[in-house]
Amino acid sequence: MSWRYEYKPYVPVAQRRAQAAKEVAKRVKKGEAVSPVVIEGRKITATFWGNAWCKNLESYSDFENRLPRGRTYVRNGSVVHMKIKKGRIEALVSGSELYKVQIDILALPKRAWQVVKELCAGKIGSLVELLQGKLSNAVMEAVTDRDQGLFPKPREIAMRCSCPDYAGMCKHVAAVMYGIGNRLDSSPELLFELRGLDHRELIEQAIPAAPTHTKSSAATIATDELGAIFDIEIDDTPATAPDAEIHEKPPAKTAAKVKKASATKKTATAKKASAAKETVTVKKVSAAQKTAAVKKAAAAKGKKAAPASRKG
Numbered sequence: 001m002s003w004r005y006e007y008k009p010y011v012p013v014a015q016r017r018a019q020a021a022k023e024v025a026k027r028v029k030k031g032e033a034v035s036p037v038v039i040e041g042r043k044i045t046a047t048f049w050g051n052a053w054c055k056n057l058e059s060y061s062d063f064e065n066r067l068p069r070g071r072t073y074v075r076n077g078s079v080v081h082m083k084i085k086k087g088r089i090e091a092l093v094s095g096s097e098l099y100k101v102q103i104d105i106l107a108l109p110k111r112a113w114q115v116v117k118e119l120c121a122g123k124i125g126s127l128v129e130l131l132q133g134k135l136s137n138a139v140m141e142a143v144t145d146r147d148q149g150l151f152p153k154p155r156e157i158a159m160r161c162s163c164p165d166y167a168g169m170c171k172h173v174a175a176v177m178y179g180i181g182n183r184l185d186s187s188p189e190l191l192f193e194l195r196g197l198d199h200r201e202l203i204e205q206a207i208p209a210a211p212t213h214t215k216s217s218a219a220t221i222a223t224d225e226l227g228a229i230f231d232i233e234i235d236d237t238p239a240t241a242p243d244a245e246i247h248e249k250p251p252a253k254t255a256a257k258v259k260k261a262s263a264t265k266k267t268a269t270a271k272k273a274s275a276a277k278e279t280v281t282v283k284k285v286s287a288a289q290k291t292a293a294v295k296k297a298a299a300a301k302g303k304k305a306a307p308a309s310r311k312g
Contacts, residue, residue: 011096013076020080020094027081037079037179044074045181048133049188052144053181056151063154063169063177070174078172079179084190089180093172099163101176106156107196112148120202127203131188150195 011019024034045051058067073079073093080098082091089103119142124130135143143150159173169177184191192199 016094017077019098020077023092023094023098024080033083034081035083036077037074037082037182038077039075039182042075044071044178045185047185047188048135048140049131049191050181050183050185052140053151053184053191054178056144056146056149057177057181059146060154063174066167066169066171066174067178069171070169070176070178073171073175074178074182079175082176082179082183084180084183084187084194086193086196089176089194091176091179093161093175095163095172099161099172101162101172102160103173103176104158105152105194108150113197115148116142116150117201124202127200130199130202133188150191150197152195 020036024036027034045054057063073095078094080092080094082089087105087107089101089105091101091103093099093101120139123136123139125134129135142148146153159169161170161172163170163172165171180194189199
C-alpha cells in the first residue's frame with residue numbers, strides 16, 4: 001500500500017523508543033553489531049568537526065524544509081543504528097516502523113584534496129590537533145570551504161529510505177545526516193574515510209622537508225644555558241681524537257713492494273741466523289778438538305816420565 005497521500009498514524013516517542021530498543025536487542029542476540037546515535041542533552045554536536053558538518057548541512061536550501069524533523073528524530077533516539085564507511089552511510093531509523101536508510105557520498109576529487117593539502121601545509125602541528133579540531137583559522141577555512149572543502153555538496157549525495165515518503169530527503173534521512181555530525185564528535189577520522197581520504201596526508205604535508213644545506217640562521221643556545229634548562233652538567237671541553245694508528249689498505253703496487261721487502265727481510269734474517277748458528281757450531285768443534293789434543297799430549301808426557309822414575 002502506498003502512503004504517498006495517506007500516512008500511517010502517529011506513533012508517540014515513547015513507543016518508538018520501545019520499538020527501537022526491542023529491535024536493537026533482537027539484532028544483538030543474533031550477533032550483529034549495533035551502533036545507535038545517542039544524543040546527550042539538547043545539543044546534537046559539540047566539537048569542531050561535528051559542528052562544521054551540521055553547519056555545512058544547514059547552509060543548503062535544498063535541505064532546509066526537512067531538517068527540523070530530522071533534528072527531532074535524532075534527539076529522541078530514533079537512529080537505532082548507523083555505520084559510516086568509505087562513500088556510504090547505512091542506518092536504521094525507528095518511525096511508524098523500522099526503516100532502512102542508505103546515503104551514498106562521492107569521494108572528494110583529487111584536485112580538491114590537493115588544494116586542501118596545499119592550504120594546510122605546515123599549519124597542522126600533529127594528528128591529535130587535527131582530530132581535536134585545534135586548528136588555525138586558515139586551516140579551518142580550508143577544510144570547511146563550501147566549494148573546495150571536505151564536506152559534500154547536495155549534488156554529491158544520493159539518499160534512499162524504505163519509508164513511503166516520496167521526498168528526496170525524508171525526516172529519517174535528515175535524522176541520519178545529523179547523526180553523522182554527532183558521530184564525528186567522537187570519531188572525526190570517519191569524515192576522511194567517508195570522502196575516500198587519508199587524514200595522515202595532512203600531517204605529512206605539514207612536516208617541512210629536511211634542509212639540504214648546513215648553513216643556518218637559527219638561534220643557538222649556549223652550553224651553560226642548555227645545562228640550566230635540563231638541570232645537568234655539560235662538559236664543553238672540545239673533544240680530541242684518540243691517538244690511534246689508522247691502517248689503510250695500501251694500493252696494489254705498494255702492497256706488492258711491501259710484500260717483497262718483507263720477504264727479503266725475512267730471508268736475510270734467516271741467513272744471518274743460519275750463519276751465526278754455523279759459527280757457534282764451528283767454535284764448539286774447534287774448542288773440543290783443542291781440549292782433546294791437550295789431553296792427548298798430557299797423557300803422552302805422563303808415559304815418558306814413568307820409566308825414568310823406575311831407573312832411579
